[in-house]
Amino acid sequence: MSSNGDTDHRTKIPKIHIHSSGESGIFANAYLVETENGVVAIDSTLTVSESKSFRSQLDNLGKPLIAVILTHAHPDHVAGVTNLVQSSSTSIPVIALESVERLMRSTEELKRSIWGPIYKEEWISKWTYPNQLLKDKEEVTFDEITYRVHDFGAGGDSDANSIWILEKEPRIAFVGDLMFNGTHSYIADNHLQDWLKNLDKAHGLLSDISTIYPGHGKPGSMELIESQKKYLIAYSDAVKELSSGKPKLTDDTKKQLTRKMEEFLPNAGLSFLIAHSSDAVAAELASIK
Template sequence: MNGTMTVIDRGAVRIHSYMAPDDSLNVTTQLIETPARLIAVDAQYALAYADEVVAYARGLGKPLDRVIITHAHPDHFHGATRFGAPVHALAAVREQIAAQGDGQDPTGTVIPVADMTPAIDVAPGTEVIDGIPFLFEAHYGGEAPDQLAIRLPEQGVLVAQDLVYHATHLFLGNNDIPGWTKAVEQLAADPAYDTVLPGHGLPAGPEVFDQLRRYLTDAAELLGDDGEAYKRAITARHPGFGGTFLIDIGNQYLFGTDNA
């Protein structure tokens, strides 16, 4: 396996957290294993890594109930069709994915938009799946305009995806540091969750919120009108973080390709 799999055992629920290698931005897919089925959260950018997750899921010997896409960034939905299960998302996220049109795998393979677009809307609130309560929360602003977080209250697990990064540089292309800071405060306000699953990086505990707060504060201080200067400054401030290419991608949105 090229990616890294971390297994979290919470009795009736086991979570298999897959982190892609550095060349795919350390993006994560969560496989939530309930007593009789699997629920996947996010579907990878590179089809090869989506296939790794699917092969691992098959080895667990339980049917894949659904794939939930948390937000409309291609690194989280390109591989959706590889899972062979209904694709769910917030209605706004579904519309945003459909509006992007066809995608392209890093190998150059075209991914038709119909293969990636969710067909079933997620409604915020609690849904009991295979006897396990899932609390779906819609968040607005931050890393993306619309994002879904999932709480497993009985297991103390928060599936935050791209509302939280762990030891990885942030994508700031949505240009909404205040919105992201607000979302972090909302997530951190409930101390009942001792496991936080990020959208980039390995599983963490609640201490990840302080790490994220520091980074967002630094970014607000350092982000001026020069993308390369910002990259030098933020990587010096956080030298142990991975995913420096995420800064480059964000800078393309913030400053244009000539200042990425």
């Protein structure tokens, strides 16, 4: 309770709530940006259980959902939209880059065919697609907070990646899977070189950002960019050495790669991704010789 006129200013600074999924939700983050009159969700989790728990976290705030913003099209970030919006009484804007929406539409069936049999009843059977599409550097405003999207194209962990910046001091950024913090990275979509270039681009864009909210792991600052670069370079060097220029690793060299990267990033989650990404990276490295 302030009488100096600061109250209005302070109450308009958003409060960020993190939903960190468990291992079965691939440790994916989704976020709730709470302002005075409502809540904007950034991403939406993977499974039925996680997305319902994310919705409960929203309901506990006692404020309406006013929009959902998506960073990229991978299931661990977009599948949960269906459960997130279905109990809202009004139609909720679901916002993404055009490229992210296209990628969701073109990959939903493929992802279902691969992961549905593994996740069974936890797989969300019908995705909810974005209904408001933006282009690079366009913005949306909710409850007096402006969210601007930056199109990073391919290179991050998917074919279409974006960074969303809240244009309000102190400025913060949601970077999706351009950065993983404290887990192994998914590098199976053939864009390791583009990803490294994008991290340099992100360095310029995020230089005055106070907090970076990644797609997996704890929030941080600019050091997240450097540690992601170091991880990708270590991974790439290890694959280069073990593949001897061939576009695939053997079962044995995949095991060696896993050991190497577990040494590089000890006690980190998602170590199954190390072998999972290896052939894609070997093929990419072989193709640029």
